[in-house]
Amino acid sequence: MPGFLNLRTWFFRGAWCLLAQQLAACGNSSAPAHRAAVQWDADSTTVRVAAGPQYARGAVWRFFWGQHYRAIWNTPVTAPVLRLASAERDSLLPLRAGGSYQSRTLRLRTTKGYQFVLRSVDKDMSAALPVGWKRNLLRGLMKDQTSATLPYGAYVAARLATAAGVYHANPRLVYLSDDPFLGKFRADYANALYLLEERPEGDQRHARSFGYSPAIYNSRHLLTVLRKRPNAGVDPHTFLRARLLDMWLGDWSRREDQWRWASFPGPGGTRFRPIPRDRDQAFFRFDDGVFTRVISWFLTKFQSFHATMRLSNVDALTTTARNLDRTLLGPLSAADFKAEADSLQKRLSDAVIDEALKAGPAETRAVIAVELAPLLRARRAQLAAVAQRYFEILNTEAWVVGTDHAERFVVSGAGPGRLRVQLLAIRKHRADSLISERVYDPQTTRQLNLYGLDGNDEFRISPDANVGLRVGIYGGQGENQLTVSGPSSKAESIAKTLPDFTLYTTGAPVTASPGIATQPDPHPELTNNALGWVKHYRLDD
Numbered sequence: 001m002p003g004f005l006n007l008r009t010w011f012f013r014g015a016w017c018l019l020a021q022q023l024a025a026c027g028n029s030s031a032p033a034h035r036a037a038v039q040w041d042a043d044s045t046t047v048r049v050a051a052g053p054q055y056a057r058g059a060v061w062r063f064f065w066g067q068h069y070r071a072i073w074n075t076p077v078t079a080p081v082l083r084l085a086s087a088e089r090d091s092l093l094p095l096r097a098g099g100s101y102q103s104r105t106l107r108l109r110t111t112k113g114y115q116f117v118l119r120s121v122d123k124d125m126s127a128a129l130p131v132g133w134k135r136n137l138l139r140g141l142m143k144d145q146t147s148a149t150l151p152y153g154a155y156v157a158a159r160l161a162t163a164a165g166v167y168h169a170n171p172r173l174v175y176l177s178d179d180p181f182l183g184k185f186r187a188d189y190a191n192a193l194y195l196l197e198e199r200p201e202g203d204q205r206h207a208r209s210f211g212y213s214p215a216i217y218n219s220r221h222l223l224t225v226l227r228k229r230p231n232a233g234v235d236p237h238t239f240l241r242a243r244l245l246d247m248w249l250g251d252w253s254r255r256e257d258q259w260r261w262a263s264f265p266g267p268g269g270t271r272f273r274p275i276p277r278d279r280d281q282a283f284f285r286f287d288d289g290v291f292t293r294v295i296s297w298f299l300t301k302f303q304s305f306h307a308t309m310r311l312s313n314v315d316a317l318t319t320t321a322r323n324l325d326r327t328l329l330g331p332l333s334a335a336d337f338k339a340e341a342d343s344l345q346k347r348l349s350d351a352v353i354d355e356a357l358k359a360g361p362a363e364t365r366a367v368i369a370v371e372l373a374p375l376l377r378a379r380r381a382q383l384a385a386v387a388q389r390y391f392e393i394l395n396t397e398a399w400v401v402g403t404d405h406a407e408r409f410v411v412s413g414a415g416p417g418r419l420r421v422q423l424l425a426i427r428k429h430r431a432d433s434l435i436s437e438r439v440y441d442p443q444t445t446r447q448l449n450l451y452g453l454d455g456n457d458e459f460r461i462s463p464d465a466n467v468g469l470r471v472g473i474y475g476g477q478g479e480n481q482l483t484v485s486g487p488s489s490k491a492e493s494i495a496k497t498l499p500d501f502t503l504y505t506t507g508a509p510v511t512a513s514p515g516i517a518t519q520p521d522p523h524p525e526l527t528n529n530a531l532g533w534v535k536h537y538r539l540d541d
């Protein structure tokens with residue numbers, strides 16, 4: 001026992017000593033611990049440089065704070081030198097500096113109007129901390145944990161996305177020297193490694209990897225359009241495919257501003273398909289140190305890339321995009337989730353994985369392939385189970401969201417213990433147009449919320465809709481009607497038949513059948529109209 005106590009005391013003293021030492025050094029941590037040595041070739045067209053030699057640490061540090069991908073960060077790689085004045089068979093004019101969360105970015109434009117972006121290979125995880133004492137105290141430690149990301153994972157992810165049928169950018173590794181063409185950005189952006197890729201925005205009819213879309217938009221535009229135009233919609237199957245790819249790659253950082261949307265106008269309205277961007281967190285490896293393992297227990301979204309995708313971790317792996325997923329994947333059934341997972345498994349063959357792992361700098365390909373190939377194959381076999389679990393998570397609380405135009409929500413029984421919801425656009429002098437239809441099972445769905453938003457909406461409920469599933473009806477603005485039709489017409493009979501239905505009111509005029517419970521809407525600022533509804537999402541871009 002005394003020996004055990006001495007060992008435990010040594011462990012904690014040593015751990016806190018390391019932590020105190022790191023925190024004490026945080027004040028000057030915004031700059032790398034030591035600048036990467038750059039070797040130029042004879043004609044100055046390429047360089048050889050390591051992306052992050054500052055992440056090299058001793059054995060004790062790695063024991064407590066993780067091995068991560070430090071060896072790859074510290075491996076010198078060969079990269080072409082980007083000359084802005086003569087790039088892309090044109091020239092690249094710097095437009096605007098940016099970056100969110102971790103990356104530093106520089107937006108560029110050719111004389112022909114095509115846009116590109118430079119994204120720094122090295123990141124800074126301390127940017128996720130709020131400005132103030134916490135960032136000052138923990139900056140150095142958080143910066144070190146950038147080594148949990150794979151610096152060249154975006155190359156592999158792009159090739160796998162091609163095989164999966166998911167749109168993507170095409171990153172290329174470049175070295176940006178002290179180029180006079182940088183102008184006012186020269187001091188902040190010169191002499192570093194970057195990923196250069198086309199920027200998914202505007203007219204992309206020339207770009208195969210963006211579906212030759214005539215117009216690409218950000219998530220704010222998409223989510224606003226969906227709530228204002230009944231004939232606009234996202235292809236839910238392609239979005240589900242992209243989300244399953246995210247999970248397979250271990251990419252947990254998929255908040256709303258991490259997406260762009262390719263639009264495709266047609267006679268029935270505009271359809272949108274997703275373009276995931278910024279693969280910084282793909283293949284994330286965080287929990288291989290004593291302290292980082294403990295931290296991952298509390299910050300559960302920091303899911304590490306392992307051979308096993310535990311079903312208990314699917315919730316945390318997907319939490320950053322939860323509201324977006326619940327909105328866009330709502331029309332899909334459990335069978336749809338399974339079918340998409342099965343299709344993805346077939347697309348991502350061993351040959352596809354092996355070919356994708358040939359991407360990236362030649363100096364790191366073999367190491368990355370040895371580490372990732374067996375993990376990707378093992379995770380691929382679990383896609384169906386993961387898809388099923390994710391369906392269950394999303395549908396614990398399901399949403400059916402209308403627009404600022406008039407819609408009709410028709411709620412009825414769909415056989416023993418099941419509920420059908422149809423959403424139709426009300427069109428003057430024409431037949432109603434079906435927007436979506438879905439059957440819900442109380443064994444999966446505990447709460448179903450119907451959101452009318454603005455417009456004069458109708459909610460029609462059949463008494464056979466009593467299947468033990470709680471239904472919240474949020475009428476929003478406009479003059480709304482809620483009617484119960486069917487064999488039971490008396491108020492007292494209806495109250496007994498539909499005890500799980502609640503109408504949430506905002507003060508707008510509403511005509512409701514007697515017997516339906518009513519409560520004030522707790523957050524009318526989020527449900528009154530399309531402008532309020534967009535506040536459900538993180539739209540920092």
